[in-house]
Amino acid sequence: MPTVAVVGGSLGGLTAALVLADIGCDVTVHERSPSTLEARGAGICVLNETVRWFAEKTGTSPDELCSSTGFIRFLDPRGGLVHERAHSYRFSSWNTIYRALLSEFPPERYLLDHEVTGFTDHGDGVELRLRSGERRRVDLLVSADGINSAARQTLLPDVAPRYSGYVAWRGTLPEAELTARTFEALSDAITYQVLPDSHVLVYPIPGPEGSLEPGKRLMNFVWYRNVAAGTDFEDLMTDREGRFRQVSLPPGASRPGFVDRLRADATERLAPVIAEVVTGVAEPFVQAVFDIEVPRMVLGRVCLIGDAAFAVRPHAAAGTAKAAADGWELARQLVAHDGAMEPALAEWERRQLGLGRELLERNREIGDASQRHGTFTPGDPALIFGLRGPGC
Incomplete structure (x- = not known):
């Protein structure tokens, strides 16, 4: 299995790191913050994918982390x-899920104050450049650095957030x-x-x-x-x-x-x-x-996950679930292809592009129904939260 650097240690990055390490990848997380993260206590709806790690891999019940x-x-x-x-x-809350995920990952592999300032894709691997001056080579770079993703800006400079x-x-x-x-x-x-x-x-x-x-x-x-x-x-x-x-x-x-x-x-x-x-x-x-929509999620040995690829409006409450799903599916494809990077990444990209585009469009429709068209109707089944559709 490949050596992987995950850039960004938030919920999506941590989930990807956990599931990739679980299948045998050599994983480190590079987080630019000098201290563990905090997120203003903001609330999130918890869909199954968000807490799938706890349900399948630990003794912690998702109900121990969530109000209902x-x-x-x-x-x-x-x-x-x-x-x-x-x-x-x-x-x-974002903080509750983050702390629980962080406690599952080896602390020596979660590198704080490790800002990645650039990278070079050599075809068979990626060389990372850190602000400290250190350089490190990995087989795969997973960019989980959010809506302002530096990797996306480098690789897809024409893609920008749309207000x-x-x-x-x-x-x-x-x-x-x-x-x-x-x-x-x-x-x-x-x-x-x-x-x-x-x-x-x-x-x-x-x-x-x-x-x-x-x-x-x-x-x-x-x-x-x-x-x-x-x-x-x-x-x-x-x-x-x-x-x-x-x-x-x-x-x-x-x-x-x-x-x-x-x-x-x-x-x-x-x-x-x-x-x-x-x-x-x-x-x-x-x-x-x-809104952010990318035409590609894989560019050489770099892949974009979570908000680095698709930033979606919050109305399906599926942003964190989508980021987690990207990580789980990446691990699944690497296993299915016995660690062979090119076919695994190609199939992963095909699946996650489809999921991201559908979710983005569904959230746009709900948001515009409320904020523009006046067709946001109490009781409409389309408003039920879900990653792959209302209630799904």
């Missing part, structure tokens, strides 16, 4: 019930700070409200230390709000220090006027129980919503 809900609910602006269906989801026309305001609030009425209304469901050219959702995720006990968790909100490209977008994404941040504004970075407007709009337009969550978050943050 039993219903999907839609509310009107007064808090009245518009639609309800019984449907179970698992939710977690969707809207952003996601996000934040978490301890359930202990909710009124009893709001906790009762939200604790067992993912709860939506549809607004003109917008929608908002809230759901419970594990607490900061991973607590799954109701009342000790966090309530997570995501509110999709249209922001025109150009001056309006640049104004919003300029932080308190005057720096423009194209992709995200971390907690505390948004200028007060924008936070004040978010809270005022929440009070005026949202169902009272949802508004209580949004207005209660001390430091909401912003993530711009982009």
Whole structure:
């Protein structure tokens, strides 16, 4: 099996490293951060692929890492019930899943402060250049370095993120700070409200230390709000220090006027129980919503996985699952082809390009239905989360 360097130690990179090492590859992860990662406590819906490693390879049950809900609910602006269906989801936080994956990987193979500044593909292997000046040769480079992937920019310079026309305001609030009425209304469901050219959702995720006990968790909100490209977008994404941040504004970075407007709009337009969550978050943050689509995922001995290849809108809750699926499928093809790189990578690329394109288009349709066309309908089966289709 090949020697592999995984560039990027986030969820997708870690999953790829684990599954490739499991089939006998010599794997190291190169993470440019000098310390282990943190991600603002953001909530994620946990599809099966995201926690497949725990389900198949460890004694840790995915249920130990996730909160769960039993219903999907839609509310009107007064808090009245518009639609309800019984449907179970698992939710977690990025930090919870990251810490659990990291604990499974040998620490001496997870190299912090190891930024890869360049590489040369020699046909039969790739030479990495590190910021430290070190050079290292591997059989395969797996680029898991996210939406701003340096490998993608080098190999596919014409591919760039395309702004969707809207952003996601996000934040978490301890359930202990909710009124009893709001906790009762939200604790067992993912709860939506549809607004003109917008929608908002809230759901419970594990607490900061991973607590799954109701009342000790966090309530997570995501509110999709249209922001025109150009001056309006640049104004919003300029932080308190005057720096423009194209992709995200971390907690505390948004200028007060924008936070004040978010809270005022929440009070005026949202169902009272949802508004209580949004207005209660001390430091909401912003993530711009982009699409990225690549024509290739394999270029010589370099492959692109996760957001480095396809950055998809969040509406199918499948971004982390797609990144994990890329790693699992790469391992499967290497085994199927007895470690022969060229046929394994060719078949892997064919399969994952198809999956990425379908997921990208499905998320575009859902996002545009909400933010542009006004056809985002409570109870529409197409809105059920899933990697390969609604509920799949």
